[in-house]
Amino acid sequence: MASQQSTDLKAVTSGYKVQPLRHPSRWVGAIVVLLLTLIAVNSMVTNPRFEWDVVAKYLFSTSILNGILNTINLTITSMVIGTVFGVLLAICRLSPNPIMSGAVGAYVWIFRATPTLVQLLFWYNLGALYPELGIGIPGGEMFFSMSANDVISPWTAALLGLSLHQAAYTAEIVRAGIVSVDSGQREAATALGMPPLMTLRRVILPQAMRAIIPPMGNEVISMMKTTSLVSIIAVPDLLNSAQTIYARTYQTIPLLIVATFWYLVLTAALTVLQGMLERRFGRGNTRTPSSSSSLIKWIQTRAGRNSTLTAVRTERKR
Template sequence: MTRTAPDRLDEDLPVLPARYTGRWVAAVVVAGAAVMIVYAMFTNERFQWDVVGQYLFAPPVLSGLLNTLLLTAVSMAIGIVLGIAVAVCRLSANPILSCAAWAYSWFFRGTPLMVQLLFWFFMAALVPKIVLGIPFGPSFFEIQTNAVISPFTAALLGLSLNEGAYMGEIVRSGIRAISKGQTEAAKAIGMSRAQTMRRVVLPQAMRVIIPPTGNETIGMLKYTSLVIVIGYSELLTSVSIIYSRTFQTIPLLIVAAIWYLAVTAVLSVGQYYVERHFERGFSPVRPVRAGRNSGRPSGPAPAVPAAAAASPAVELERLK
């Protein structure tokens, strides 16, 4: 039996492994840079690693870390709730709610976070007293603003209100990613707008909302360092108080960086598992890896009746 040309090519040509020249060059460059950085870090005495070890678990540093985690968690929780409310109002058919939500988002995204923190901290200069009562009528309760707006309260207001504006855009993009057919189907079975949002739209939008929300949480951890301008004792503030007394600036900044990196690593792992949970049912099916001989049929192809082969409808059904 005479072999055809494709058969001769398949059998005669050698199979060579792929040469990843660029990959190996990049690996050598990155490894060399990493070795140089590590060598410089551990041979330069000015890093003062003994001082880093001395203050890494110092009580003032751990207290500042705890305040940082508390401020991050509470600010993100309030920001997420505000973001959902802003997103729903932005998508509302009520023009008043939609415009109010747009103005909130525009203001808090358009001004720097540090300016907002300072504004809330110095609120007493604008409003000396907080009064509760009937507008233009008698007051039932009043309190000095300085007694209410502490450094923690000012930090919480600044961070959470700013985060609510960004979370509103994130939630709105997630809601808009869901097709209108889902909403129409929910209306067809008698669901109200609130039920549709809570039971149909938001659960599906979570896979779009979760990744940027995780990034915002990690960003919030670092944004808490800005509250140093109002004197709240978080991680960076605690470290700065120490190095202003000991003049060991670099090692104490390394202490702060180590703790920020450690918490960021934990948050990144948590984000990965949360994303994987909400991706269930949406992830594409992985293709089955082909075997060695899968490129050629192991036997003759099944015969197709002439009548079926001649019918376009049957051929289309077979291809499905």
């Protein structure tokens, strides 16, 4: 009966040709995007005001390369300080002590509500509030003191402004990651006799990393771009190096193109690194198609063997 129905269906549909579904709007959109891209590229190549020869001249200059190294150094140092401090803040924010959690909440509110540029300028001009910084008894004699202008250099002000600002965002990201872990994990670790610090380090944080890595990767990229603000306090980063050159040569656009090119390169490298970390901490969370197909084949094989054994046992009983 089934073969007869299949034959009848083939006879009915033999005179018809299957046509794929057409999507003319996709082709129109692709053509428009391609035309706009060609127009933009042609404008950039043929416009002499871009001064591509000047861009090529300064692309690998010593000043620009030193600025790139300073940008990378500032990004890594600020992120390390901000991440470590942010993890501590997140743990304190989850504390049942209302004073500690409230103080951390106030810190996060202040540093997230204040623009980064304002914080950089504030730390750079800290000597106007406290001309002398030192250690001593409150209201009494100072054991050690020195000028604030000697302590708060432009580089120190940049580190303080960027890392303390980042710590507020990191605290919220880590707190959200810790909260996302099922409470049964903590209960199981406690039942096994693990102390709270070991539970956090060996059980909670490794599982929370799956939720922490993606936003933290975005924060690293954002930090790399935010370092351009330190040029306002004369820290020789990538943008400040480009500004120094075009302040002397008056070739503003080519030097800004050079800075943009290197920011794109650094962002691409950080994006690749973020993807590697996400795959590293996401292992075991997803099933690959090969493993799924292998499991299906194994189930089918077992089902076939069980049906064969059932049939053999039935024949023996008869």
